[in-house]
Amino acid sequence: MEYLVLFVLFVFGLTVGSFLNVLIYRFSERENLKGILKGRSYCPNCKTPIKWYDNIPLISYLVLKGRCRHCGWKIPLRYPLVELLGGITPVVVYLLYSDQGWLTVFSYTLMVYILLVISLIDWKTFEVPDTLSLGGLVAGLALSFFRPDITSTESFIAALIGAGVVVLLILLYYFLKGIVPLGLGDAKVLAMIGAFEGYTGVYCSLFLGAIFALLFFLPQVVRNRSLQFAVPFVPFLSLGAVIGLLCRKLGILSFLYGGA
Ligand SMILES: [Zn+2]
Incomplete structure (x- = not known):
């Protein structure tokens, strides 16, 4: 049962990680908030919208061998790494804090996600x-x-x-x-x-x-x-x-x- 919970958290976290990548990219490019939250994912290089089957966390990166299907742009290693960290975060937080209830697990997961996003934005742009x-x-x-x-x-x-x-x-x-x-x-x-x-x-x-x-x-x-x-x-x-x-x-x- 415990393993099932951890697995579900990991998979859920992977998909959130994929969304965090979008946030990092769009905030770094200084898009406005409306543009950040809506609209489909697209290749930052050729702007081709990314199909759902090319947007599966970790798996798509491996299948595409780290390159855009359309223009061959080399996808930075940051993308799969953020997805992986997105997956690991709720698992580790759950292992540490599940005795404090789901709201605590949720709170710390949220905090780490925000920190992950603003760290990478700060790294790229010196701004938060x-x-x-x-x-x-x-x-x-x-x-x-x-x-x-x-x-x-x-x-x-x-x-x-x-x-x-x-x-x-x-x-x-x-x-x-x-x-x-x-x-x-x-x-x-x-x-x-x-x-x-x-x-x-x-x-x-x-x-x-x-x-x-x-x-x-x-x-x-x-x-x-x-x-x-x-x-x-x-x-x-x-x-x-x-x-x-x-x-x-x-x-x-x-x-x-x-x-x-
Ligand atoms: Zn492309």
Whole structure:
């Protein structure tokens, strides 16, 4: 029975992953919201609409050997990877949090999906669409009223801390060095993570995110001998937040806010 649930979640997640690809592409191309939500999928290269049988998550990529059926355009590996992550996400969240009920599983799955989309948009464009970060923040706050695993108080305070810490860092760096290492987009994202994942989310996201970003960009820092280049920070915040899901489940860090 358990395996059947996991299988259904995986298949459901694959199809959502396919939709996430569409969101990533269309937000990156700055289409308006109406255009983003409606209309069929088409090949980004030759604009030919994609038939349903060429749009089956993972399978179509393998069958087509990673190329568009019409123009032979090499489909970036990002597409099957996002589909795969889309499938894995609800499975992992379910394994961690099924004891907290379906709404909790839904909430964390939604959070990871939003983080996945905005990470890739940030990576490509250095921008985070407010529709997704603020929309996610509102959803996270609203869901906290009905979830057994987090109080709405924690959700709201963690969101405030998340946004506040980033704004504080921005001001501090600006006055000390005259540079701004983070953007308001990062503040909104960390607020959203706090709303969904509480204090653990904010801690893990910020500290692990900073460490991952530092390690990742270290070669570039050494080469340029400076820290003054723009980096997309959201992917690292998101990675920290995902690891935070495990920490929260295991109760790691809960001593920081007097939890059990
Ligand atoms: Zn094509």
